[in-house]
Amino acid sequence: MLAGDLLAWGLPRLRDLPWRRTRDPWAVLVSEVMLQQTQVPRVIPKWQAFMAAYPATADCAAAPLGDVLRLWQGLGYPRRARNLHAAAAQVEALGGFPTTLDGLLALPGVGQYTARAVLAFAFEADAAVVDTNIARVHARVAGRRLTSGEVQRAADAALPRGQAWAWNQCLMDLGATVCRPQAPQCAECPLLARCAWHGQGEDPAPGSAGVSRPQARFDGSDRQARGRLLKALAAGPVPKAEIAAVMARPAANAAALADALMAEGLCVAEGDRVRLP
Numbered sequence: 001m002l003a004g005d006l007l008a009w010g011l012p013r014l015r016d017l018p019w020r021r022t023r024d025p026w027a028v029l030v031s032e033v034m035l036q037q038t039q040v041p042r043v044i045p046k047w048q049a050f051m052a053a054y055p056a057t058a059d060c061a062a063a064p065l066g067d068v069l070r071l072w073q074g075l076g077y078p079r080r081a082r083n084l085h086a087a088a089a090q091v092e093a094l095g096g097f098p099t100t101l102d103g104l105l106a107l108p109g110v111g112q113y114t115a116r117a118v119l120a121f122a123f124e125a126d127a128a129v130v131d132t133n134i135a136r137v138h139a140r141v142a143g144r145r146l147t148s149g150e151v152q153r154a155a156d157a158a159l160p161r162g163q164a165w166a167w168n169q170c171l172m173d174l175g176a177t178v179c180r181p182q183a184p185q186c187a188e189c190p191l192l193a194r195c196a197w198h199g200q201g202e203d204p205a206p207g208s209a210g211v212s213r214p215q216a217r218f219d220g221s222d223r224q225a226r227g228r229l230l231k232a233l234a235a236g237p238v239p240k241a242e243i244a245a246v247m248a249r250p251a252a253n254a255a256a257l258a259d260a261l262m263a264e265g266l267c268v269a270e271g272d273r274v275r276l277p
């Protein structure tokens, strides 16, 4: 990929997202964690509310986890909130945000993608991020399924030094708006001339490393039942005897799901009731 082509295409079109106006590592981390499994339009108001409540790691670390989970309602995958809360405490204990890949990877819930995203989007360091949009673009440009090592190497090789913030954002937007999962708009793509696949034949993106699969059905899932209980808990403690009804599940199944939530630290038992931590 030639950097000039993508940057010239992408910079004037860059989506105006609130977390793109900051270089604060905490604000960037919160946005990246929220965006991992939630669409941008749902994340925007949640990110704004979260940053208003917890503008710094010290604010989040000082809050009870239950308050953070309450604020997380509607985003799903609440382990992310627990990990953010723990990461805030760890940053406070360290006396500041880690600025290296290894240091960021040591934070709870921070994996390769999130660590590189903080490096690139907060510190403007030369880090190539590979989210699902970027992984899809690289697989299609290469014209074949890539392993995780191959896609990271392709991303590293393409990265123009000193322009990591703009490059990664433009590549993400290209994947989100042009090189879409279905019906990519190849005729409008600045990478068309160097793209091996360019929409012809079997799409190499599904099954390529880093390209997410469609989410499992929500209706009837354990995720839905867990979400029902956490939503009820956000309003106040729930008697153990009512958990099955709240989850709309048979008693044994509901008890197992509630036990799992407790084991994950997302709720606690107190006498004959369950409450947020």
Ligand code: SF4
Pocket: 137, 140, 141, 178, 179, 180, 184, 185, 186, 187, 189, 190, 191, 192, 195, 196, 197, 198, 199
């Ligand atoms: S030419 Fe088509 S398939 Fe290739 S990167 Fe552009 S949009 Fe994606």
